[in-house]
Amino acid sequence: MSEDLYYRDAATFPYSGGDSHLQMFDPSPYMSFTEFLHGPTDHNSLSATYGPSKEEEKAVGGREAPATPNSSISSSSMEVATTEESSKSKKEKESSIVKHEENSKNKEGNKGKKTGEQNKERQPRFAFMTKSEVDHLEDGYRWRKYGQKAVKNSPNPRSYYRCTTQKCNVKKRVERSFQDPSIVITTYEGQHSHPVPATLRGNMTGLFGPSPTLKGPAFPQELLLQMPHLYSDTSINLYNHHRLQLQQFHDYGLLQDIIPHTSISQKEALGHFQI
């Protein structure tokens, strides 16, 4: 697995209000989303600690799990950067982990079932965690939800989105961490082959929008990597700062390990962010 770890800090999600910092880890290209998030299925800890063995899928009903409003991380102060113009009264607080996967996948769909078109090839994925009250973070693109499923061993459902731009088959999955309901885990898959929709661009002018050179934020990582300058230089320092932490996470490798730490690092981060 190749891993390019990408890390973005608080300002990462300007659209959504974002103050956040992220950490990352890298998953194996083949592991399932779940695995990727929680570690190898056989991984003890998870099932051991969490699962009552019986997966309660019915849980779906409460699609909004009683996420306890994070009281811990107060960061309301961060609203700063965000020029949240309005409607979205989102107050995301923090963000965090990023993981990136290279498309080291090469086995073409053999099976030849699907002629032409896109095989089942798994595209590069990129994930990160965000401390947020809203599940779906605004990232500049338009998404259409095409499914929702109960997540095994988790009270929170996972939502599936697809970029609405035709021809663009970027997908994204969003789910809340079952360990810390205040954390949203977003995973992007594929690369956008087009610019950010003009409509949305309006609000974000100055952020990603008008970058003449860019043909459009290709991959989330790129966006994230760009954002620092867009926001402030302080973030750059944070970048390094977190990078170290991320490295550590990387070593641990499992998100489950990460999460707990996350809360800690977030506090620190906030400290720094408190501009």
Place this chain on the structure above:
DNA sequence: CGGGTTTGACCGGCGC
């Protein structure tokens, strides 16, 4: 009425 969401059905992969 167009575009997005909801939600149960469906499908393919995988382990037993």
Place this chain on the structure above:
DNA sequence: GCGCCGGTCAAACCCG
């Protein structure tokens, strides 16, 4: 072969 599961489809539904 069977059942579990993650992921996707698509009809029904909702909303501006």
